[in-house]
Amino acid sequence: LEDDLLEASGLLPLFRRAFAGETVHIPTLWYDPRELNVVRVTEGRRVSISLTIFPLFKPGGEIEYVAATYKDETEVMLAHERLQELDESLERTVQARTAQLQSANRELEAFSYSVAHDLRGPLQSMNVFAEILLQEQAGKLGSEALHQLDQIKGHALLVGRLIEALLSL
Numbered sequence: 001l002e003d004d005l006l007e008a009s010g011l012l013p014l015f016r017r018a019f020a021g022e023t024v025h026i027p028t029l030w031y032d033p034r035e036l037n038v039v040r041v042t043e044g045r046r047v048s049i050s051l052t053i054f055p056l057f058k059p060g061g062e063i064e065y066v067a068a069t070y071k072d073e074t075e076v077m078l079a080h081e082r083l084q085e086l087d088e089s090l091e092r093t094v095q096a097r098t099a100q101l102q103s104a105n106r107e108l109e110a111f112s113y114s115v116a117h118d119l120r121g122p123l124q125s126m127n128v129f130a131e132i133l134l135q136e137q138a139g140k141l142g143s144e145a146l147h148q149l150d151q152i153k154g155h156a157l158l159v160g161r162l163i164e165a166l167l168s169l
Helices: 002-009 012-019 074-137 143-168
Strands: 024-031 047-057 063-072
Touching (some): 012 047, 012 063, 074 143
Antiparallel strands (some): 047 063
């Protein structure tokens, strides 16, 4: 009867190895309690057990019988599964945030390009007009007007450098 139960559970070959003198460890696996005829567990819940089958020897060295120990690893396995779920959720969150960041960067680059091109034209025009005034009207302008034209040119150059710095940033 025991051999039939062990055969049905797939454990008979492992017990035979133990009867041959080997200690056999079966790693932690999930089981449906209704399928376990050898291990008694609460019905209706999934369990995780590890199993070690080992020979016990008589003082003369021959095998007296084989014993098996079962360890309920259900809570450990549930925690491991939850950790995997959290890891996958975190990975999805990171991917979503990365996509959002990439989109925001593309928008920022488009904005910077637009601002740079929209501002460069008028700045260049201001600089050219100030230069024309200086060349054509310098003799007719007073020192205050000349100073203000130099200020316009200087500030136009400064704003141009700020635009370049923004673009490189």
